[in-house]
Amino acid sequence: MIPFVLDIITTAAILFAVASGLLIVLGVLKIVNFAHGAFLTMGGYSALLITQLGWSAWAAYPAAFVSGFLAGALVEHFVIRPLYERPLDAILATWGLGIIIGQLITIVFGREIRFVQTPIAGAASVLGETYSLYRLFLIGAALVVGGGIAALLGLTRLGLEARAVIMNEELARALGINSSFVRLVTFCLGAGLASLAGALITPLSSVDPGMGVPWLVNAFMLVLVSSVSLVSLAAAAIVLGGAQVVVSTFVSPVLGGLTIVVLAALLLRIRPQGFAHE
């Protein structure tokens, strides 16, 4: 019973960490970043690089975040900004970028599945049952990520300006906020978070050039269902992630992988605001 509940919580934590970067980009820039999966993969390969260089596995996380942040800056400037008025084309362009990044990674690292060193090995004893220590660590990591974003949005000047841009960009500009800069920083942050999430999840399985893609669609569905609210995202992660675990355990793992997609699509059909309260 305990491992089951922990599975739900850790799955929700992972989903939240993966989707958070997508959420802030959607909120501020009003576009869906289809390159999110590619940034995720970049993060995984950053961790691989750290492993290959023989550095401490903990260095993977900042390395991933920084590489994602910088890549995000390039992408925002050259691809996103020109497509400000064409959001559907922005989706396509970011998808193309995802392919480019994927191919670059394949060229440099090759197609094989690789493994990354985990910073925390072994299991812990939780209420009498043993459970993977790394997965428990991920719960903490998700809380840190969520808390960090919330703090950034709620406590800093930049966060206040970002919230203003999310609510009413024209008014924000009329009050002296440089919304272009806010958009740039938000995108960089979103890409950095995606990359960080990639580094967080690779010790669980493996690294390969296509690892980002399955997470892509799940993250989208979660974000669509949460409108633009971190709290709703957390709620969606728990509910839908929990459903995924239930189906995987009691029906089949393959169908479990589809649960989030199917449930989210149906939920949005019935209630287009999803989990958001309005």
Add this chain to the structure above:
Amino acid sequence: MNEGGAGGPVVAPRRRILPAHASIGLGVAVLAGAAMTVAPAALDTYTVNILVRSFVYAATALTVDILWGYCGILTFGQAAFFGVGAYAAGIAFTYVGFSPQTAILALLAGLALSAAVAAIVGWISFFHGASPLYVAIVTLALPIIVVQLLYSGGTFTGSSSGLVGYSTFDLSVEAWFAITGVGLVVLTVVAWFFVNSDFGRVLVAIRENEQRCTYLGINTSLLKILLMVAMAMVAAVAGYAYAGYTVVVAPEIASFVFGTELVMWVALGGRGTLIGPVVGTVAIDLTSAYLSGNLPFVWKLIVGTIFVLVIVMLPQGLLPVIAAAARRLQRYLPRRTARSSALPVSLVPAASLVRQAFGSDAPALQIIGLDRRFAGLRVLEGLSFTALGGQLLSIVGPNGAGKTTLMRCLSDGFERSGGSVAVFGNDIAGYPPHRVARFGIGRSFQTTSLFETLTVAQCLRLARFRLDHTAMWSRSAQLALPDGAMRVLAATGLDRHLADESRSLSHGMKRALELAMVLAQDPKVLLLDEPTAGLSRSERTLIGRVLVDLSRREGLCILLIEHDLDFVRDISTRIIVLHQGKVLLDGSVEDVVKSDLVRSIYAGKVLQPAPRVAS
């Protein structure tokens, strides 16, 4: 062909006209088809092999172009239907064996299954208020689901390796080449007639301004679902052919990777051009086959990069760029008589809708206790009034009084938060705009974002979609319009611009077209939102006279939102003053003009301004 001019409409014989360049196009198509049958002799076997596959892909890309390029539905899901058709063949031939009966049954099964799935996907994605983003995501999820189902099918579906080596049609490679090649040509020709027909313009209109279409009484959700079903079936046939030819069906052919590749090919070839995606797909697939042997990842990298560059800098794709260059070259070739591609259209009077269809005794509009709340604000509060045919009722009030919101609540059953609205006794309940339009409501909009690339005639025909039959494979040479619309066209001179694209019209003409489109629906109640915004004085007078005419002679009930109070005073029979979401005053022009209450809202208090204090 006569054009209806100021002298009055001329009845022309009902003739179907082919779009211009049709004869040239057909000639080219016949040549291409013939080439398909003899080309294999000139090409090496490897190329012929690849091309068969390319032709099948191109047919699928064509369906994506129709859905996305023409109708504006961005879909990554056509691969799923391709896969369904392919697996129908693969499974049938593997487990039942190959025979003519099996072949036909497998094809029918593929068609039925893909149609059913498309109908479900369409029902999920296309509804009043759906966002195009949601549609894209659902169509992305569809192939993922299909692939997962195939994986979980175990040995029955062959799981990840798929089904191989089943017995199939006994045809040579050259025969397959001829079949798929000719099939592609035929499909392209048919598709071309389809998208250039009158019905094809409806698809384009949905892409350009779907909301406007729903207010013209067009059930856009249903049309999109039907289109998706049709395109799914075409993709299934393509998949079926693929399975018959390659004798391998694996989950990759139903994957979203393939689905996004299709979108890429369409984008690169030129979305909305039909020929571009077809040629582009064949060219890219063939080149990929040759290059990917040597540098597989670099080639994909190059394609991906070109794709992103095209999206950012050349959103129309490469074909239009090539076409523009070709046109510039054409200047150096000997001139032939220029043929206008726009079709001359003659106007004929439409039979007016029988009044008995609407409740004869009930008032045109009856509004009781109308409420609209939004984010805690009460935009409209307890609004009640009745409007009759023959009244020209102007709704005035300061900004934020709720006028446009009122219009929305009258034309869209979803909008209001409370109260009831009845049109000729029919409660609009929770009906979407296209159903409310059928009760006799015609609504015009403030902004003139009409249908940019459609001609004036095509816009008007769009307004008649619900009432007249719309040709699906050709263009009709006639356009039937009711008297009111005819008069607007004649009075504003629009009847001389029937063949002009609506984006080339002046602002005043656009407003006139907007009004004519509304009148073309033969409504009994007109809801006009600032019809004279941005017009010159003479244009306003003209519109005013037309409106007075319509209410007096035709007995239309007209509701008008206007800021130009002189205009309102001249033409109205009744004025309702809205203030902060409530009816402040409802009476004749005299009553309102003389009212102190109204003056105090508009021009400040009647008393002298307060003495100025030194500051």
Add this chain to the structure above:
Amino acid sequence: MTSAALSIRDVSSGYGEAIVVRHVTLGVAPGEIFALLGKNGMGKTTLLKTALGLLAARTGRIGMFGNDVTGLPAYLIARRGIAYSPQEQTLFQDLTVEDNLRLGLRDDRRVAAEIDRVGQYFPIILERRRQRAGTLSGGEQKMLIVSRALMAAPRLMLIDEISEGLQPSMVERLTDVLRAERTRTGAAIVVVEQNVPFALSIADRYAVLKLGEIADSGDAADPSAWQRIQDHLSV
């Protein structure tokens, strides 16, 4: 460029195909209160948005305090000490009163002091500082809008239809506040209004916009102004 607070010369602008403001020229001197009058849809809001850079001027030039600001993005113009209070969507409804005020001033270090200063004008705002702006009454929201505009002690204020829906006592209070601010800082204030008595009681000069053009202008204190304006605006 003159050193006028706001110099609009031969400016036209509009939305898409519709030209709403046609070749308008007007000037506002530093420390002057200027009333822009006219019926709905005549171009007052459009002119204000064009001045602020939210809408592109198709012809003409716009100057502020001696600098040509034509074509500058709105946020840069706002940072030059220009405060804007729009007609619609005026506040961030889901942010607190305090956060809305913070957004009126870019320098976070001075926010606390300025909130206290501005709170002198409308003490009720201080009382409600932790509440969501959307929960305030209509009149309180207007007070918040004006307070926000005053946060940065602007040199030029552009105020669009602030008196609409306010009780007379509130309108008087508003008049006093704006005049006091003008005296204190020498700010120029442009008020766009349909409420003519309020506008004339507060302004030094006025102009009437009709169909996008200036139909009349002059001193607000001129006794014949009232009648002329009434003629232009009457139903």
